[in-house]
Amino acid sequence: MSATALTPRVVLTRPQGKNEALARRLSGAGLPALLLPALHIQSLPADAAHIPDPDAYDLLVFVSGHALQFYLQALDERRAGWRWPVHTRAATVGGTSARMLREADFIASSQIIHPGPDLSQDSESLWHLLQPRLNTLKKVLIIRGRTGREWLGSKLEQAGVQVDRVAMYDRIPALWDTQQAEQLGQVLGQAEPCVFLLTSSESLDAVHANVRRLGLEHGWARSRFVVIHERIARRLQSSLQASGKVEPAMVKICQPGDDTIFQMITLAAAL
Structure with missing residues (x-):
């Protein structure tokens, strides 16, 4: 300075x-x-994270932009030519991650669920949006860091939804x-x-x-x-x-x- x-x-x-x-x-x-x-954001080693196929789920929830970034990178590296399935929706807790999804241009905007700017950008707001859709959700994948809140996953499981989780990165102090x-x-x-x-x-x-x-x-x-x-x-x-x-x-x-x-x-x- x-x-x-x-x-x-x-x-x-x-x-x-x-x-x-x-x-x-x-x-x-x-x-x-x-x-x-x-915090330093560090992707997990390739052998430390199994990458589930989006085709196996009704909904993928990305808890952050980093979750989205590292998951898509892993898909690109391991499944050349993959395509987003038309029956699978994607959800984010914030508008920034939703914008990243739209700009990536591999999924239709109608398949993306996220709280609008008039709502809190958090799991609670996303849960309110998912509740009317619970009858369409049998399997959900939450893509997250190694640590984080379990609140949304627990709410989905209490509603009878099968929830899988995959950690894509660490947050290191x-x-x-x-x-x-x-x-x-x-x-x-x-x-x-x-x-x-x-x-x-x-x-x-x-x-x-x-x-x-x-x-x-x-x-x-x-x-x-x-x-x-x-x-x-x-x-x-x-x-x-x-x-x-x-x-x-x-x-x-x-x-x-x-x-x-x-x-x-x-x-x-x-x-």
Whole structure:
């Protein structure tokens, strides 16, 4: 960072490759951002993941864009010339993953199920969309990371649906190095509180672990936060209270798209 550069007031913690466009947009708005991915996304070794055929299922549920990306890559590598079956639907918990499906152009839009922009982008909203279709679902495949919520799969099983699961990737907590620690220390040492973007409970835990390890909890406690789900907000407030913070932190909740995140970060930084 040059001597004349502005010190960042925003910390973006999504995985590498997910922060850059948002960082450029924030910089253009006078809010330079520090990119500190909380989790490293790593595809599982080929021999560690059996790749089920979509033809064997009535529905495939992709829990994230990474789940979609790694599953399609595996299909391309192992089943040259595969075609998406006309009887199989695909579901995502978010609009971004649904857009990736449409843009991949191998499945009709009418076969894609996902919560609209007026709904929360989560398993609960997707479940409400699947309930009227339960009589058409005998076998469902959930494509996910090695760890994650079991809520949707459990709901489907309780409704009598056979649910298989395949893990396509790991989310590994990042261990920030000396340079990253110095940069974060500068950000948290400013008079103005900084704004953290947190997009999963796992990333929250990884960020907090780094903050504790680096002795930066005082600056963390006076920060502001933007999260994409009420569940993350509750976990964050509990974590801060356990660290000794008495007053609730400023936490803003928004949908996971870059447009809404940008708006909420700029709002949180201005307050």
